[in-house]
Amino acid sequence: MNLAYRLFARTPAIVIDLLLAALALSDGLLSYWRTSDTDTIYTIVAAAALLLRRRVPYLALALTLPSLFFGASNVAAIIALYTVAALCSSRIGIVVSAVVVFCGNTSFWAESLSFAEAVPDIIYSLMVAAGPTALGLLGRTHTELARRVSELSILRDQERERIGDEVRAAERVQLAREMHDVVSHQVSLISVQAGALQVRSSDASVKDASLTIRRLASRTLEELRQMVLVLRGPSDDGVSLTPQPTVADIDDLVANCGLDVTAQIDLPDELSPALQRTLYRAVQEGLTNVRKHAPGAHTTVTGTVEGKVITLLVRNSAPTLPALDLPSARHGLLGLAERAAIHGGSALANPTPDGGFELVVTIAT
Known part of the structure; x- marks a missing residue:
C-alpha cells in the first residue's frame, strides 16, 4: 500500500x-x-x-x-x-x-x-x-x-539550533572570562617584570632580551583583547579580529621575535585577507616552535610564489642551548594544517639532516 x-x-x-x-x-x-x-x-x-x-x-x-x-x-x-x-x-x-x-x-x-x-x-x-x-x-x-x-520538524530543528547557539555563546563567554582573568593577568605580569628587569639590569644583552619580552607580551595582550571581544560578542554582530595581520606584518613579526632569523619574504600584497592571515600565522607558529624547542638556533624564513603555488618555509638549525620546558599540546601545528587545508594546501613539519627542523606550508592561490 x-x-x-x-x-x-x-x-x-x-x-x-x-x-x-x-x-x-x-x-x-x-x-x-x-x-x-x-x-x-x-x-x-x-x-x-x-x-x-x-x-x-x-x-x-x-x-x-x-x-x-x-x-x-x-x-x-x-x-x-x-x-x-x-x-x-x-x-x-x-x-x-x-x-x-x-x-x-x-x-x-x-x-x-x-x-x-x-x-x-x-x-x-x-x-x-x-x-x-x-x-x-x-x-x-x-x-x-x-x-x-x-512545520514542527522545521521548528524542532530551529529550536535545536537555537539551543546550540546558546550553549556555544555561554562557552564563549566562559572562555573569554578565563582568558581575561587568567591569561591576560599573567601576560601582564610578564610584561611588568620584563620592564622592571630592563630598568634594573646594566647588562646590554639582558636589556635587549627584556625589551623583546616586553614587546611580545604587549602584542599578546592586544591580541588577547581582540579575541575576548570576539568571544563575548554575538556571532553575527560583525566583530572581528581587528587589525588583522597581513603579509606586510611578517617583517615586523620577524624583527621582534628575539631570535636569530634571516628572512626573505617575496609574497604579493593582493592576496585575500584570509590567505594573508594564514601565512602570517604560519610564520608565527614556526618562530614560536623555534623559541620553545630550538633555543640558540639560526632560523631562515622564506616565502616564494611559483605559478599559482605559494611556498612558505621556516627552517632552523640544530639548537645550541637546552630546550625550554614549556607546556605543549601540539595544537598549533594541527590548527595550522587545518588553516592550510581550507585554502587547498598543506602544512608539513619534519626534522632536517643537520639536527634542525623545518615547517613547509604550501597553498594554491
Missing part, C-alpha cells in the same frame, strides 16, 4: 486527471446503446470538466451535474465531489455539493417508488454521496497533518 501511495504521489497531476476523465468517459460510453446523443454530449462535457477540477472544483462539479441528473454517467460527479471535499474549505459548500450528488443519484423524489424500492435506492445514493466526501476530507486532513508535521 505504501508503494502504491508513493507511486501515486509521484505521478504528474495531468496524467491522473486524464486517467480519471477517461474513466468517466468510459462509464458513459459503455451504455451508448441505450443513450441518446444528448446523453453522450453530457458525458463528454462531464469528463472534460474533470480536467478543471483542481483549479475550479465547484465549476467542475457543476459541469458534471447534467450527466448525473439527465445522462447515463455518475462517475464524473463522484470524482468532482471528492475534489470539492479535498480542496475546498467551506463546510457549507461541501455539504451542499454532497446533497446535490445525493439527489442526482436517487430516484425516490422523481418517481413513485414503493418502500422496498426506496430504501435501497436511498442507501445507495447516500453511499455514493458520503463516500467521496469522506475520502476527500480524509485526504485533506492527511495533507494538513503532513504540512503540520513538516
Whole structure:
C-alpha cells in the first residue's frame, strides 16, 4: 500500500486527471446503446470538466451535474465531489455539493417508488454521496497533518539550533572570562617584570632580551583583547579580529621575535585577507616552535610564489642551548594544517639532516 501511495504521489497531476476523465468517459460510453446523443454530449462535457477540477472544483462539479441528473454517467460527479471535499474549505459548500450528488443519484423524489424500492435506492445514493466526501476530507486532513508535521520538524530543528547557539555563546563567554582573568593577568605580569628587569639590569644583552619580552607580551595582550571581544560578542554582530595581520606584518613579526632569523619574504600584497592571515600565522607558529624547542638556533624564513603555488618555509638549525620546558599540546601545528587545508594546501613539519627542523606550508592561490 505504501508503494502504491508513493507511486501515486509521484505521478504528474495531468496524467491522473486524464486517467480519471477517461474513466468517466468510459462509464458513459459503455451504455451508448441505450443513450441518446444528448446523453453522450453530457458525458463528454462531464469528463472534460474533470480536467478543471483542481483549479475550479465547484465549476467542475457543476459541469458534471447534467450527466448525473439527465445522462447515463455518475462517475464524473463522484470524482468532482471528492475534489470539492479535498480542496475546498467551506463546510457549507461541501455539504451542499454532497446533497446535490445525493439527489442526482436517487430516484425516490422523481418517481413513485414503493418502500422496498426506496430504501435501497436511498442507501445507495447516500453511499455514493458520503463516500467521496469522506475520502476527500480524509485526504485533506492527511495533507494538513503532513504540512503540520513538516512545520514542527522545521521548528524542532530551529529550536535545536537555537539551543546550540546558546550553549556555544555561554562557552564563549566562559572562555573569554578565563582568558581575561587568567591569561591576560599573567601576560601582564610578564610584561611588568620584563620592564622592571630592563630598568634594573646594566647588562646590554639582558636589556635587549627584556625589551623583546616586553614587546611580545604587549602584542599578546592586544591580541588577547581582540579575541575576548570576539568571544563575548554575538556571532553575527560583525566583530572581528581587528587589525588583522597581513603579509606586510611578517617583517615586523620577524624583527621582534628575539631570535636569530634571516628572512626573505617575496609574497604579493593582493592576496585575500584570509590567505594573508594564514601565512602570517604560519610564520608565527614556526618562530614560536623555534623559541620553545630550538633555543640558540639560526632560523631562515622564506616565502616564494611559483605559478599559482605559494611556498612558505621556516627552517632552523640544530639548537645550541637546552630546550625550554614549556607546556605543549601540539595544537598549533594541527590548527595550522587545518588553516592550510581550507585554502587547498598543506602544512608539513619534519626534522632536517643537520639536527634542525623545518615547517613547509604550501597553498594554491
